[in-house]
Amino acid sequence: MTIIGCEELNIKKILDSNILIYSLLEGHPASESCEQMILSSENKFNWVTSPITFYETYHVLIRIYGQEPSNVLIKINEAMELPIDLKSIDPHMISSSIEKSIQHLIDINDAVLLIIAINFGIPIIATDDNRLITACKNYGIICENPITDSIREEMEDWERKNLPEKGLGRIYLKIHDWLSQKDMKIAEEFKMDTKGFKRSL
Numbered sequence: 001m002t003i004i005g006c007e008e009l010n011i012k013k014i015l016d017s018n019i020l021i022y023s024l025l026e027g028h029p030a031s032e033s034c035e036q037m038i039l040s041s042e043n044k045f046n047w048v049t050s051p052i053t054f055y056e057t058y059h060v061l062i063r064i065y066g067q068e069p070s071n072v073l074i075k076i077n078e079a080m081e082l083p084i085d086l087k088s089i090d091p092h093m094i095s096s097s098i099e100k101s102i103q104h105l106i107d108i109n110d111a112v113l114l115i116i117a118i119n120f121g122i123p124i125i126a127t128d129d130n131r132l133i134t135a136c137k138n139y140g141i142i143c144e145n146p147i148t149d150s151i152r153e154e155m156e157d158w159e160r161k162n163l164p165e166k167g168l169g170r171i172y173l174k175i176h177d178w179l180s181q182k183d184m185k186i187a188e189e190f191k192m193d194t195k196g197f198k199r200s201l
Contacts, residue, residue, distance in 0.1 A: 029154035
């Protein structure tokens with residue numbers, strides 16, 4: 001759903017980390033559509049999110065997508081220059097977020113966004129998380145998603161080619177992260193031996 005003239009109407013929207021993550025991934029099939037959504041004239045000055053969104057974005061980009069921490073930091077700093085309203089979280093909101101996480105079986109960071117939407121009367125959340133989308137229906141909160149079915153198909157193909165397989169591949173990635181802190185040469189040899197974390201030793 002697209003709302004025209006949000007800037008003039010001052011309609012706030014909450015930004016979920018998955019949309020931000022995709023927007024920062026160069027070459028990712030969803031990058032362009034997510035970036036356009038964030039920077040569009042109707043949205044640019046109306047974004048709201050939690051500080052947790054930026055922590056999660058950093059974590060996912062380095063742990064899942066294997067990007068260099070220093071490069072990710074640059075991207076995070078650039079993103080934080082956007083006019084995004086960061087909502088602080090008080091003890092009551094923390095408790096309420098945990099309750100919503102349990103109630104709707106959603107990740108705690110998504111529960112925080114849900115509570116922000118409820119507490120501050122923000123009617124729209126931009127997200128690609130199906131469980132959060134389902135939870136929002138209980139509160140009359142609209143979810144917007146710039147990722148079409150065709151982009152989704154491209155994403156699945158891209159991730160098969162560029163990401164370690166779930167399971168052992170993800171374990172290899174964590175081992176590589178640990179080795180990188182100890183000996184970069186050994187870490188790179190480990191990556192080569194596992195064919196970029198895609199085959200068994």
